[in-house]
Amino acid sequence: KNEVEQSPQNLTAQEGEFITINCSYSVGISALHWLQQHPGGGIVSLFMLSSGKKKHGRLIATINIQEKHSSLHITASHPRDSAVYICAVINQGAQKLVFGQGTRLTINP
Amino acid sequence: DTAVSQTPKYLVTQMGNDKSIKCEQNLGHDTMYWYKQDSKKFLKIMFSYNNKELIINETVPNRFSPKSPDKAHLNLHINSLELGDSAVYFCASSSQGAFWNTGELFFGEGSRLTVL
Numbered sequence: 001k002n003e004v005e006q007s008p009q010n011l012t013a014q015e016g017e018f019i020t021i022n023c024s025y026s027v028g029i030s031a032l033h034w035l036q037q038h039p040g041g042g043i044v045s046l047f048m049l050s051s052g053k054k055k056h057g058r059l060i061a062t063i064n065i066q067e068k069h070s071s072l073h074i075t076a077s078h079p080r081d082s083a084v085y086i087c088a089v090i091n092q093g094a095q096k097l098v099f100g101q102g103t104r105l106t107i108n109p
Numbered sequence: 110d111t112a113v114s115q116t117p118k119y120l121v122t123q124m125g126n127d128k129s130i131k132c133e134q135n136l137g138h139d140t141m142y143w144y145k146q147d148s149k150k151f152l153k154i155m156f157s158y159n160n161k162e163l164i165i166n167e168t169v170p171n172r173f174s175p176k177s178p179d180k181a182h183l184n185l186h187i188n189s190l191e192l193g194d195s196a197v198y199f200c201a202s203s204s205q206g207a208f209w210n211t212g213e214l215f216f217g218e219g220s221r222l223t224v225l
Contacts, residue, residue, distance in 0.1 A: 033214070037150075043199060043216035084150065096165055097214075099152040 003027045006087050006100040014108055019074040021103045023087030026068065030090045033097065034061050034072050037084040046072075046085075077107045112136050115200050115217035122190060123225055129186045130220045132200030138215075140164075141183035143175060144199040146219070152199070158183050187222075195224045 004025045013019055023032070034046040047054050047061040049070065054061050058077075063070040074081055087100040113134045122128055134141060142165075143155040156175045157165035163175070172188040187194060200217040 041197065041219045041221075043201075043219075045214045045216075086152065088152070096154050096157065096167075097152075102150050 002101065003091075003098050004087055004089055004100040006085075006103050008103060009101065010104045010106075012106045012108065013077055015078055017077050017107075019077050019081070019105065019107075021072045021085050021087075021105070023070045023072070023100055024068060025070075025087075025089045025098075027089065027098070028092040029065075029068075030092050032063055032070050032090070033088040034070075035086040035088060037086060037102065039083065043086075074105075079107045079109050082106050111218075113200055113202050113215050113217040115198075115220045117220060118218060119221050119223075121223045121225065124190055124192060126190050127186070127188045128190060128222070129184055130198055130200075130222070131182070131184045132217055133182050134200075134202040134215070135181065136202060136204075136215060137181075138202040138204045139180060140203050141177065141180070142201040142203075143183065143185050144201060144216075146197040146199060148196070155198075156183075156185075190222075190224045192224050195222055197221045 007022045031048050031050045033048050035043050036046050037043045049061055049063040058075045060073040084102040084104050086102045088097040091098050115132050140159045142157045144152050145155050146152045155169050158177045160180050161177045174186045177183045197219045199219045201214055203214045
């Protein structure tokens, strides 16, 4: 079983819907990343979290260290949000990212 | 002006050949990485260099050899290519201090390698 599990693996929604993508991990971490991979393949770092919550525009990321769980929310989703969203954790002490399998999000107009 | 650039973007080659993928960053970062994304879209770290020194070397076949001539470049050379090497290879860079504190990690566009 992978150290980082995301759900759902695929998500299709209508424009305007509130989106939630979940990430659970099984190892001790020093921080967690959310990444966005565009349809063209490029990867962009969205957030790094070690506790609490961060917000950037319509994106909100939360983390619960005790429960080893993080969520990425998108409010008022738009077709341009269509991408693969990847959760990755920094394994405590290892100084490397361990990636989830990604969630493919499709927002239909 | 691209921050992390990889070449080539696409590479199609025969089994048994040797090929290289180049990566350059103009961000002044200390640390560079190579990641492999397989057909199931799983990303996995292969190597990490900090100021031209190897700091992470995952369980990668010896056929893969990274080379960092200076801290702005990290090239990946692959010998005796196999079918299973087909994947997208991503280069990334970070300022070591920034990455662990602020999460600033910059990826290249990826190099899609297809081995026939």
